[in-house]
Amino acid sequence: MEQLLDGFATALTPTHLLFAAIGVLLGTAIGVLPGIGPAMAVALLLPVTYGMEPTGAFIMFAGIYYGGMFGGSTTSILLNTPGESAAVVTAFEGNPMARKGRGAQALAAAAIGHFTGGIIGTILIVLLAPFVAKHAVDIGAPDLFAIMVLAFIAVTSVLGSSRIRGVASLLIGLTLGLVGLDEMTGQQRLTFGSLHLADGIDVVVVAVALFAVGEALWVAAHLRRKPFDPIPVGRPWLSGADLKRTWKPWLRGPVIGFPFGAIPAGGAEIPTFLSYVTEKRLSKHKDEFGKGAIEGVAGPESTASASAAGTLVTMLTLGLPTTATAAVMLAAFQTYGIQPGPLLFQREAGLVWALIASLFIGLTLLLVLNLPLAPLWAKLLRIPRPYLYAGILFFASVGAYAVNADIFDLLLMFVIGLLGFGMRRYGLPVLPAIIGVILGPAAEQQMRRSLQLSDGSLVGLVNSPMAVIVYVVVLLIVFFPLIRKFLPKPAPPTTPAPEREKVDA
């Protein structure tokens, strides 16, 4: 505790505060740019810090990291073009909200969600770092596969009104996920000999193509010819009713996000999706989901931010990067001759605690700077419709092209965009396809890895306590409707709660 206070003393000097503020601003600005996620943002800004002393540099990085993550959600909400994979889920509800003139509220819910998730996540870093360091490595492939199975079960709640069309969409997503070199054996699958497809199709590309490009084409086909009303901007702040609906999702986010961030190969995509499904189940406004439910923004954003904090735990204590951004940060540490790992807290205690303190400060600055900006951002949507959709296409194209400087990516985006157009025309929900792209490859990899670890024995899938617990939960969810029939009295409808708690255990 004393060390943390020392850390605050270091981080709160005017110079360091300035660095944190610059980091947050730069991170948000660059995170908003298409095609540049937080990993790229940190990599691009690395040279800015050359010549700074390490503490200042890392305080700035912390700002860039959180700022970059937040910038990704901004475009997700306003333009339906997620800037990075952690923000894909935010677009599900955030963009419909923005279209209804509740963009400012969506952004505010995201900003506060980010803040809450980040603060709780950072507190957990302080409290749990040694514990996490000890147990994160116990989570292995069978446990991860069990969680994937649970996530697949959860997909059923986003299939939409027509089950069969939802499943068709999920399968299209799984097919897209198959593309690329098979990780375990190096065999080509659906690459048609093209090197461009060897690494598979990035989920951000799929999401932007299905959401943004598909939507622009669909709108073009049925453009409302009446004079447009500008999208109303509405009240800039969250109303009391909004707060009542969002405070619980904000607090639940870290419960899901933090553990996922901390475990190897956890990432942010799957926890944000699980958070979305949980919020949908628990919400009193289920009918609003898909049309702009504020819980669907608050929960996933808080989850994403807490998972980012979880990532930092494993990186600092084990020297183990669990996401691309963490890998870049690790590289940054190494350029300063600092090796994160079990000895870091002893060797560089001052630096680490200053970094942790600056996480708190960075998050606060992020909130302070972005909350007032939310109504301004939301006004962006008042530009005339032709410009809005032209801008979305422009933005999506720049993002697809800038990363690899390859025309192939533009064509790929166009083809998937056409697919998104067809799906909209025939009522195939877009969501399950995105989830298929996220879950499919991860599930296959963890399953095959588990089986390889056990040398082919099926026991390898269930030989860990955590996997068994998760499977029990899965069985309960699947068979609960059956069990309920045999119960004398119908159970109160609070069923999903235990599911969530056990997943995070």
Place this chain on the structure above:
Amino acid sequence: MSVKVWVAVATAVLAVLLVPPLLTPGADSGETSQVRTLRVLVPNQPGGGYDITARTAAKAMEDADLLRNAEVFNLPGAGGTVGLGRTVGERGNGKLIMSMGLGVVGAVYTNKSPNSLLDTTPIARLIEEPDIVVVSKDSPYTSLQQLVDAWKANPGTVTVGGGSAPGGPDHMAPMLMAKAVGLQPKNVNYIQYDGGGELLASVLGGKVAFGVSGVGEYRDQIKAGTLRVLAVTSGKRVEGIDAPTLKESGVDVEFANWRGIVAPPGITQTDRDKLVDLLERMHKTPQWAEALQRNGWTDAFAPGDQFKTFLENENKRVATVLKDLGLA
């Protein structure tokens, strides 16, 4: 159409044509011995091995005034073969170099890339990084001999983890070891992780029997005593790591991951000499020496033709192993 429209269109056209070049610093001109601008292609993600090597080298060259401006850019994909394709496609371009390493050699085969590294103009090998054979502190194996005995008896359950795709360094090392101790590479139960970090977790957690990886991310864990190094794969022992070489432990393999620089094919002899000379001078700078030290890299400088011969040999070695596995 009114005059206004024409004026607007003309202004727009002129602006898009003229503003970008005016705002971008002038291109290279003049024939000085100092190379002024150079583009460095990195064929993997920011933060990856080739990326760090390229950026470190570029920075050392700029700091030592060997180069005015080095523009490092990433073109990741397919284990580096997308970048390789681009380099080979830029035939004759003497102002482009690509940072690469052993991983790209294997990726050419596993991705069935139409371009080979042998098409490029090798400029220099820069560094080497030995791999280590590592187990967690709770592992039953305390010496390489014990591990090899168990491995030979039961290659299926004695699993090997590595941080690289088939054909990459962490995959090659155990396969070469297997061959040396008389195991069929096909029988090796190699489990691929996404990089050294994810592998580290499963070695620490005892999920795999042993791991093979670069030293880099592991030094701290080794010092803290949570990991036990059974052997290093290089010919010589590694400073700061208390472990024998493979050869000392009776496994006749000498192996190290390496990284270097190649240029597009068909560049002029003058351009090639300039680039080799540039890297030779960079190699002598204190900035580079300091960077080697900081990153824990072993200096393995080999210019031009030396590197070319080495590259051909490595290519053969990788191809043989991958053929055994049915991957090439």
Place this chain on the structure above:
Amino acid sequence: MTATRSWLRERSELGICALLVVLGVLVLTDALRIPTDFAQRGPVGPKAVPILVGSLLLVVAVLLARDVLRGGRGEAEGGEDVDLSEPADWRTVLLLCGAFLANAALIGVVGFPISGAILFWGAAYALGSRAFVRDPLIAAGLSILTFVVFNNLLGVPLPGGPLMEVF
């Protein structure tokens, strides 16, 4: 003849079934093409999941076809800017596709500032903007700004255009 046509028009969703069948067949043939003579550990190889996904695609295609023939219809997605009472306006869609593809075709030839401006202006035109003075200027401004931010400030290279080497 016309009867068949209107029958098909009514059931154009069968096109989605056809797409699923094509995808399924594609996935299955691709999976079966994967050689088996390479080293593989574990009972599940690279083929298993594609075969599962491919077969499911075929099954779902059949189920969806049955649903359509029994009168089920996918509900076209509504939205704030979408007017479903009008028939599809293919001209706008094609113009928009044209603008997108023009950018892809031209970016390598004439550079990003020009192709990006064409994309923006073309898309705005397709969507009904007819401000001939303002549109090209906005398109050019946006394109140049993007170029400068990416290429000059961030060092993410974008092709600059034919005049890049002149100055």
